């Protein structure tokens with residue numbers, strides 16, 4: 001679903017992400033971890049051609065689309081519908097005066113989809129009460145907003161979810177819920193997940209493979225269980241030791 005080779009993202013002269021290889025297959029979960037400013041979000045956004053003002057080079061193939069060569073129209077087709085982006089505070093991206101149900105209906109219509117049943121099923125798949133569709137964005141919690149963003153992705157038939165710190169705004173119980181939802185979707189629907197996180201404890205519960213980034217470079221990568229059990233890079237050891 002995602003194949004990246006020799007990705008380099010520069011803002012001006014500064015190289016902020018240098019990723020030689022990153023693959024995410026169907027039904028797989030890959031995590032990018034690292035401290036703040038290490039280039040995780042930049043890497044994620046570059047996959048959808050969303051790093052405005054940056055110079056991006058290399059090969060990025062997402063759902064069969066060559067992202068760096070594709071016209072904007074082709075990128076718009078995969079954004080949202082096939083590849084969903086779940087950001088840190090999804091509430092900020094929702095129109096405050098629009099009920100969640102109206103918002104979802106509009107998004108579906110834009111992609112030629114629709115139907116109340118699709119909406120209710122998607123909301124139930126992320127363990128939210130369908131009554132939430134009548135609410136306004138400010139009437140829901142951060143955890144509900146993130147689950148709603150995931151529900152929107154499901155309703156649109158997304159095959160890949162790119163999640164930036166998907167549980168950052170949430171307390172521990174809600175975090176576990178959201179991760180549970182992602183894990184189930186992956187098992188039941190074969191969704192591919194790419195997560196960006198600085199939370200190694202979270203990553204260890206869901207990721208198959210992990211990439212560790214520091215100052216824009218990938219310092220270590222491999223199966224999550226191996227990297228976390230026996231990290232080869234001192235920086236990964238530091239991240240692990242910082243765990244509570």
Ligand SMILES: Nc1ncnc2c1ncn2[C@@H]1O[C@H](COP(=O)(O)OP(=O)(O)OP(=O)(O)O)[C@@H](O)[C@H]1O
Nearest residue numbers: 011016034035036037038039040041042043052053
């Ligand atoms: N639009 C931009 N213009 C210039 N520099 C940028 C821009 N966006 C990001 N950067 C720089 O790129 C570097 C990597 O940022 P990025 O957001 O990818 O890191 P991150 O690992 O995701 O951090 P965080 O965990 O805080 O989100 C940072 O030094 C940041 O200042």
